[in-house]
Amino acid sequence: MATSAGTVTPLRMHFAEPLPLASGAVLADYDLVYETYGTLNAARDNAVLVCHALNAGAHVAGLDADGQSGWWDNLVGPGKPLDTNRFFVIGVNNPGSCFGSTGPMHLNPATGRAWGADFPVVTVEDWVDAQARLIERLGIGRLAAVIGGSLGGMQALSWTLRHPAHVRHCIAVATAPNLSAQNIAFNEVARRAITTDPDFHGGHYYLHGVVPRRGLRVARMIGHITYLSDSAMEQRFGRELKAGPDGRLGYTTQDIEFQIESYLRHQGDKFSEYFDANTYLLITRALDYFDPARAHGGDLAAAFAPARGNRFLLVSFTTDWRFAPERSREIVKALVDNGIGVSYAEIDAPHGHDAFLLDDARYHAVLRAYFERIHAEIAGHHHV
């Protein structure tokens, strides 16, 4: 029976070794916040790393001190598709985030003030390198799997390119080999909303005791539209009025008339209460920059050559227009071109990009089956 991973306490590890970044800058030292669920077996070969996307952190499963469920609690726990009775699952928060690991709101040792906009630009590759150090410190030579959705999926892919010997399986959900012009465009509008908010102060708003809340709200509203499918939004909200089905039109330009407006404003307000604006810029840029084929003249198959010892599961969702199935198929093709074993599931789901976070029966059945295969594989090794 599937139950919760229970109450979990975030852990913290300090790394004193400088982390060289893709940009050429160096993060002199840093902390990573992480959580673990389940037990590392004696062979230390049942560990699964979970990489987070834009609006998440190390709290993947179970309940935190505030009683909040982890962001992938429907997937990760005892008896769940990623079964913590079998696997030792690690959730890690990336540098640059606002959920515990070293980020722009922390002290810049060079200035004694908050990093703010001076926090170095971090990439998917930088995050994966930081995660690899954590895994090494935890005494795990090789992960059974790395898994992530969206931006988390990019990290999962990147593991097989930068640290292929330290991971067996890559599970990349609702992701893409890079951002399209339209993807970048949405990110850029969100960033402009933030950076042109007078409360942004060039990214040093911490010093002014303000937060660019207006910009964050608009950024989140834009993002949210791209997470939902057109049809899901239509089915859930349609043209329903806030005043209800018998309500009269208010004929207003500034007040809320339609339910969808109320919903989006609420999402924006909530987000602006807890998310950091500099983190938003850093994370959207990490998305923009991810492009493993770039160093190979655009040849994605060439980029995946290092991953010949890995195996992959890719999952996409039919109504995801942010990272459409076509983008996953590009990755599948690059893997097949390398003779790399890849399973691919294109899930007929109505929810759009957000589907990767939801408890969809077909989607979870695919993940459960794949993790059972990994479990059997690990058990097989133990019998040898």
Place this chain on the structure above:
Amino acid sequence: MATSAGTVTPLRMHFAEPLPLASGAVLADYDLVYETYGTLNAARDNAVLVCHALNAGAHVAGLDADGQSGWWDNLVGPGKPLDTNRFFVIGVNNPGSCFGSTGPMHLNPATGRAWGADFPVVTVEDWVDAQARLIERLGIGRLAAVIGGSLGGMQALSWTLRHPAHVRHCIAVATAPNLSAQNIAFNEVARRAITTDPDFHGGHYYLHGVVPRRGLRVARMIGHITYLSDSAMEQRFGRELKAGPDGRLGYTTQDIEFQIESYLRHQGDKFSEYFDANTYLLITRALDYFDPARAHGGDLAAAFAPARGNRFLLVSFTTDWRFAPERSREIVKALVDNGIGVSYAEIDAPHGHDAFLLDDARYHAVLRAYFERIHAEIAGHHHV
């Protein structure tokens, strides 16, 4: 041979009769700015009214005093698909606009100050009623056709519902019977960007000598993404760097890295120089409110019953994801259900919603053929 309509001078007509609005408010009196091209024939039956969309006005064809071409100059002129050697074409600017007709930047007679946010909410139906008065004043009993794209298409449709006896043909391009939740969502984000700009001052920024330029920029950037198809954006910009093909990545969160960012910022900057923020709110709301089926419990066929004496051409574009072909087909079905004559062309064009403004050979051939048919029909009447 197709030539320009030449230099045209905008005309202005004052209406002293109050215009009752859908909201219940009344516009006590107002001016409409309009332009005409070609000559009204003796039978006064060759007039074609052109309705504008969000970012346009009465200047449809030819050159204005500044040498600027009209927004549909590729379509309207001597020898062009809407041939001004045959037709008397009228471009009209709607109330609430910032392009000459009475709008929020003009004096509110009740207060002696600029209307600002107090300008009444205007609907597609209100605009069509205002246009009908202009047509009557011009001594035109029945338009040969009304034509528009996008929001202009909604006005063309509305003519056949409110003034069906005063128009023969309706040509509605790249339009929809109403906005989807996603359409409204994009409008709402744009409006929030404007109204939360500290320079908006609740819509009375004229009194403060400022313009909510930051909000207008973001609003336009969002809008622009929805006007272009994903594939057109990809083909034109892809992941091209501003630094050029041999350029190095700048690793920046606030500066421009990709060409698409540069393009969008430029579009936003340009727009914020000339477009009025209150007009943006009014026009996006007119889009949100358009929904002729609403008064008929959602039955679009019932809504089109008054149009049984009209004939229609509908045109959509395959890559338009703002008002996708499916939306035009809903209208076609409602017309067919009424036994109303409708031609429908679904043009395979790569440009997305913007295609309705572009000189696409197949699209223009369809319009040319349809206007030739109208011309023959008119000529036929004269022979009787």
